[in-house]
Amino acid sequence: MRVLAIVPAFNEERSLPAVVAGLRRSAPGVDVCVVDDGSTDGTAAVARSLGATLLSLPVNLGIGGAVQAGYRWARDHGYDVAVQVDGDGQHDTGYLPALVAEVASGRADLAVGSRFFGPRVAGAFRSTWSRRAGIRYLSLMLRLRCGARVSDPTSGFRAAGRRAIELFARSYPPDYPEPESIAVAARAGLSVTEVPVRMTERLHGESSIGPGRSLYYLVKVSMALVLLPTRHGAEEELA
Numbered sequence: 001m002r003v004l005a006i007v008p009a010f011n012e013e014r015s016l017p018a019v020v021a022g023l024r025r026s027a028p029g030v031d032v033c034v035v036d037d038g039s040t041d042g043t044a045a046v047a048r049s050l051g052a053t054l055l056s057l058p059v060n061l062g063i064g065g066a067v068q069a070g071y072r073w074a075r076d077h078g079y080d081v082a083v084q085v086d087g088d089g090q091h092d093t094g095y096l097p098a099l100v101a102e103v104a105s106g107r108a109d110l111a112v113g114s115r116f117f118g119p120r121v122a123g124a125f126r127s128t129w130s131r132r133a134g135i136r137y138l139s140l141m142l143r144l145r146c147g148a149r150v151s152d153p154t155s156g157f158r159a160a161g162r163r164a165i166e167l168f169a170r171s172y173p174p175d176y177p178e179p180e181s182i183a184v185a186a187r188a189g190l191s192v193t194e195v196p197v198r199m200t201e202r203l204h205g206e207s208s209i210g211p212g213r214s215l216y217y218l219v220k221v222s223m224a225l226v227l228l229p230t231r232h233g234a235e236e237e238l239a
Contacts, residue, residue, distance in 0.1 A: 001080045001081060001100075001104055002031070002078065002079045002080050002081075003027065003029065003030045003031070003079065003080065003081045003082075003083065003100055004030070004031050004032075004033055004070070004073070004074045004077075004079040004081070004082045004083070005023050005027070005030050005031065005032045005033065005082075005083050005085050005096070006033050006035065006067060006070030006071065006073075006074065006082055006083065006084050006085070007019060007020070007023075007032060007033065007034045007035065007052070007070075007085050007086070007087045008035045008037055008063055008066035008067050008070065008084070008086065008087055009034055009035065009036055009037065009039065009043050009047070009066075009087030010036075010037040010038065010039055010043070010060060010066070010087075011039045011040060011041045011043060012039070012043055012087040012088060013039070013041045013042040013043045013045075013046045015087055015088050015089040016034065016043065016046045016047060016050065016087060017046065017050060018089055019085065019086075019087055019088075019089055019091075019093070020032055020034075020047075020050045020052055022092075022093035022094075023085065023093050023096065025093070026093040026094050026096050026097065027093070027096050027097055027100070030083070030096070031053065031079075032050075032052040032053065033052065033053040033054075033055060033070055033073055033074075034047035034050075034052045034053070034054050034055070034087070035055045035057065035066040035067070035069050035070050036054060036055065036056045036057060037057050037060050037061060037062070037063075037065070037066040038057050038058065038059045038060035038061070039060075043087075044056050053073070055069050055070065055073060057069060061174070062174060062175060063156070063176075063177060064172055064173050064174035064175060064176075064177040065172075065174055067084060067156075067168075067172060067177065068168060068169065068172035070082065070084070071160070071165055071168040071169040071172065072169045074165050074169070075165050075166055075169040076169075079165065080104075080161070080162060081100050081103050081104065081159055081160065081161055081162075081165075082159070082160045082164075082165050083096055083099055083100060083157075083158070083159045083160075084156055084157065084158050084159075084160075085156075085157060086156050086157070089200070090199050090200055091113070091156070091157040091197070091199060092197060092198045092199060092200060094198075095113060095157070095195065095196075095197040095198065096159075098195050098197075099111045099113055099157070099158065099159035099195050099197075100159050102159065102193055102195050103159045103160070103161040104161075107191070107193055108159075108161070108191050108192060108193035109160070109161045109163045109164045109185065109190035109191050109192070110158060110159070110160050110161070110164045110182070110185045110190055110191070110192045110193075111158060111159045111192075111193050111194070111195050112150055112152065112153075112155055112157075112158045112182065112192065112193070112194050112195070113152070113155050113157035113158055113194075113195055113196075113197035113199075114150070114151050114152035114155060114194040114195065114196060114197065115152050115155065115196075115197065115198070115199055116135075116151040116152050117151050117152065117194040117195070117196045134154075134218055135151075135152060135153065135154055137218065138153045138154065138179045138218070138221060138222075139151055139152075139153055141179075141221075141222060141225050142179060142182060142183055142186075142225065145183060145225045145226070145228055146182075146183045146186040146187050146225075146228065147186060148182050148183065148185075148186040148192050150182055150192060150194055151194060152194070153178060153179040153182055154178050154179060155178060155197075155199075156178050157197055157199070163190055164185055164190055167184065167185065167188055167190065168181065168184075168185075171184070172184075173224065175220065176220060176221055179221050179225070180221060180224050180225070183224075183225055183228055184228075187228055
């Protein structure tokens with residue numbers, strides 16, 4: 001089974017070495033593809049020096065465009081599983097084999113790494129109460145709109161099988177894609193499951209979603225979920 005780790009990165013030259021080292025330590029057989037999303041620092045040079053496949057976007061497309069570029073690479077090069085891993089070092093790559101196994105076993109087309117599924121992992125990073133409340137709200141919206149039961153819909157740590165790779169390579173939400181992509185997959189008839197994972201604080205820099213953008217995030221994603229196509233239409237998109 002061929003597995004690709006998609007690492008979207010915007011100005012992550014300081015974090016990338018640890019991320020790539022973690023991937024190679026946890027899953028030596030996994031190919032690493034760094035998508036440089038129009039960085040203005042040395043992200044591209046660092047990715048090359050680490051021996052990763054490098055996709056350089058000429059302008060910053062945001063996380064959705066960067067991740068879709070990785071899915072297109074996975075589709076066009078015949079990968080069986082694509083695992084999304086953030087370039088900021090928050091995702092514990094030791095859980096990558098569990099995500100891959102969930103898809104490889106046939107239990108899921110899309111396996112989402114969750115901080116809130118199963119027993120709480122000791123030493124895990126705990127976000128603010130307001131962000132946790134927002135996550136619970138989005139989880140409820142997903143359940144109501146498309147029947148997906150995901151406790152951590154904002155998690156970008158996830159594994160996609162061939163059907164999900166094909167779907168996301170064709171169409172992927174451009175703005176705040178994590179919850180929306182779960183809805184797209186569920187509406188297309190793909191099976192979505194969760195795997196308990198541990199996350200840590202990002203190694204460097206700050207999140208692009210600060211307190212001032214959190215409300216906009218919730219409103220925008222809520223509207224996207226309300227305007228989702230019917231399941232029949234989504235399945236036609238996948239066919």
